[in-house]
Amino acid sequence: MGQQEAADTSECLDIAIVGAGFAGLFLLQRLRSRGLRVRAFEAESDIGGVWHAQRYPGIRVDSAGIVYQYSDPSLWRDWSYSQRYPAGAEVKAYFDYVDGKYGLRRDIEFNTRIVAARFDDATNRWSLGFRDGGAAQARFVILCTGIASKPYIPAIDGLEDFAGPSHHTARWPKEGLGLAGKRIGVIGTGASGVQVIQEAAKTASHLTVFQRTPNMALPMRQEPNTSLDGEAQKKRAASLFAKTRHAFGGFEFTFQPKATCEDSEADRQANYQRLWDEGGLAWWLGNYNDLIVSERANRATYAFWRDKTRARIDNPVNAEKLAPKDPPHPFGVKRPSLEQNYFEIFNQQNVTLVDLNETPIERINRSGIRTSTTQIDLDILVLATGFDAISGSLTSIDVAGTGGKRLKQSWASGIRTHLGMAAAGFPNLLFVSGPQSPSAFCNGPTCAELQGGWMAAFLCHLKEKCLRRFEATTEAQEAWRKRTLRLAARTLLDKADSWYMGANIPGKTRELQVYPAGLPSYLAKCRECAEQGYSGFTLS
Numbered sequence: 001m002g003q004q005e006a007a008d009t010s011e012c013l014d015i016a017i018v019g020a021g022f023a024g025l026f027l028l029q030r031l032r033s034r035g036l037r038v039r040a041f042e043a044e045s046d047i048g049g050v051w052h053a054q055r056y057p058g059i060r061v062d063s064a065g066i067v068y069q070y071s072d073p074s075l076w077r078d079w080s081y082s083q084r085y086p087a088g089a090e091v092k093a094y095f096d097y098v099d100g101k102y103g104l105r106r107d108i109e110f111n112t113r114i115v116a117a118r119f120d121d122a123t124n125r126w127s128l129g130f131r132d133g134g135a136a137q138a139r140f141v142i143l144c145t146g147i148a149s150k151p152y153i154p155a156i157d158g159l160e161d162f163a164g165p166s167h168h169t170a171r172w173p174k175e176g177l178g179l180a181g182k183r184i185g186v187i188g189t190g191a192s193g194v195q196v197i198q199e200a201a202k203t204a205s206h207l208t209v210f211q212r213t214p215n216m217a218l219p220m221r222q223e224p225n226t227s228l229d230g231e232a233q234k235k236r237a238a239s240l241f242a243k244t245r246h247a248f249g250g251f252e253f254t255f256q257p258k259a260t261c262e263d264s265e266a267d268r269q270a271n272y273q274r275l276w277d278e279g280g281l282a283w284w285l286g287n288y289n290d291l292i293v294s295e296r297a298n299r300a301t302y303a304f305w306r307d308k309t310r311a312r313i314d315n316p317v318n319a320e321k322l323a324p325k326d327p328p329h330p331f332g333v334k335r336p337s338l339e340q341n342y343f344e345i346f347n348q349q350n351v352t353l354v355d356l357n358e359t360p361i362e363r364i365n366r367s368g369i370r371t372s373t374t375q376i377d378l379d380i381l382v383l384a385t386g387f388d389a390i391s392g393s394l395t396s397i398d399v400a401g402t403g404g405k406r407l408k409q410s411w412a413s414g415i416r417t418h419l420g421m422a423a424a425g426f427p428n429l430l431f432v433s434g435p436q437s438p439s440a441f442c443n444g445p446t447c448a449e450l451q452g453g454w455m456a457a458f459l460c461h462l463k464e465k466c467l468r469r470f471e472a473t474t475e476a477q478e479a480w481r482k483r484t485l486r487l488a489a490r491t492l493l494d495k496a497d498s499w500y501m502g503a504n505i506p507g508k509t510r511e512l513q514v515y516p517a518g519l520p521s522y523l524a525k526c527r528e529c530a531e532q533g534y535s536g537f538t539l540s
């Protein structure tokens with residue numbers, strides 16, 4: 001069905017899903033199979049979410065492929081990624097594979113960006129407005145817009161004056177952009193920055209990295225998945241997926257059931273070394289359970305990371321900038337990226353590190369970047385400057401609830417949700433990976449399935465009971481907000497200006513956007529809500 005036909009339809013859907021990434025596709029399949037009339041609307045031209053929209057050089061997932069897929073055995077039995085941490089193109093191919101099994105594309109309107117959503121109190125229905133005109137009606141709406149769909153470009157003087165190609169990593173040209181032999185500047189050293197920097201360093205005539213905060217990046221320990229590994233992994237797969245449901249971050253590992261001080265110094269070093277050798281995010285969310293709670297424990301972890309990292313960097317000045325003696329913030333309160341040779345590239349002749357704290361950017365001009373001390377001429381400028389993450393994906397849609405109340409406005413003075421999935425004043429609206437849910441602390445597909453599964457059960461319950469409206473109560477969302485902030489206060493998370501805290505976006509309220517007590521704690525609360533007949537919601 002084309003967009004125009006959709007625009008013309010006066011039929012009301014049971015459920016409209018916005019976004020066709022892991023969460024949107026899971027819900028589409030699940031709800032469709034329950035006999036509900038459901039369609040998904042996707043701004044991009046194909047399925048895959050960020051894996052379709054983002055295509056910068058070096059793009060790769062920081063979750064191991066074995067858990068970066070759906071847990072449905074009929075899917076994983078016949079699928080293997082070629083590497084332990086698959087590249088973006090391979091994740092995109094995975095979506096094609098899933099569609100091949102389930103035929104999801106036929107129920108998706110592509111190139112349909114939802115810019116507005118209006119709730120009609122009289123009919124208990126939502127009307128979704130498309131950017132290019134047209135609308136759709138639905139009883140219930142689920143926003144599956146991901147945590148990183150609204151790119152952030154800082155207001156740097158003269159940005160528009162640069163004569164060469166200049167791209168945010170999330171808006172990389174479809175036709176590609178050759179980096180070989182070019183003078184490249186990358187602003188930003190988050191996950192996207194680290195990946196694009198590693199790629200650019202291979203062939204750039206010169207690469208200049210503009211760093212504001214060092215990335216406490218962890219060794220990826222990439223390896224090929226030979227067919228044998230693939231088979232061996234499959235034998236483990238069922239129990240692995242079960243394990244992810246009980247893990248803090250929805251991964252194949254979880255925080256250890258002991259605090260840092262419970263081990264002797266020798267055992268602690270051996271434990272760190274084991275995690276280090278294993279590679280991946282286990283060093284972070286599979287470490288001692290007081291890592292993001294205790295300053296002392298955190299400092300010990302940092303010291304191990306710092307010493308290992310500095311040993312890889314030849315120039316002591318660069319070593320101090322990339323892995324300072326004293327941490328700029330506690331380890332792991334900003335997302336550590338996975339790296340393959342990130343620190344070694346600063347030993348290359350064609351790579352320069354600019355510390356923006358010492359020599360800030362004065363302005364961008366036609367030929368490159370003028371810092372406080374020098375002019376750096378560039379052919380290509382890469383803005384790896386991140387996203388208005390988590391809530392930004394939701395508030396970028398003009399969502400109007402009861403009495404015309406706007407979601408953006410109602411969150412302006414602090415986020416209020418029930419279970420990070422719904423908000424008072426916005427009946428019949430749910431969001432996956434929303435603020436105050438595990439979102440950014442959770443492996444994407446795991447949370448997509450678990451939150452999605454909960455939502456599907458909720459919507460089926462409403463259908464069975466012939467209920468046409470639900471709404472989170474103000475009391476429930478105040479309680480959830482309090483709980484999230486109280487749990488956050490026990491951690492070190494507010495000690496960095498991270499996107500977890502909304503602190504990367506000028507003017508955004510600085511408060512934790514992620515439920516900080518981990519997936520099992522969150523799921524227990526969701527279960528409790530359902531068992532109590534969906535407490536915290538009014539149903540009618």
Ligand code: NA7
Pocket residue numbers: 147148154155169187188189190191192193210211212213335356384385386387497499504
């Ligand atoms: P991130 O992790 O938000 O990284 C953005 C980077 O851009 C980070 O290093 C910022 O420095 C830097 N930045 C932002 N604004 C500026 C200005 N004005 N000047 C210099 N540097 C700046 O985004 P990513 O795309 O890398 O990762 C996004 C996540 O989304 C990824 O981890 C996945 O989980 C999904 P800062 O650290 O703020 O000093």
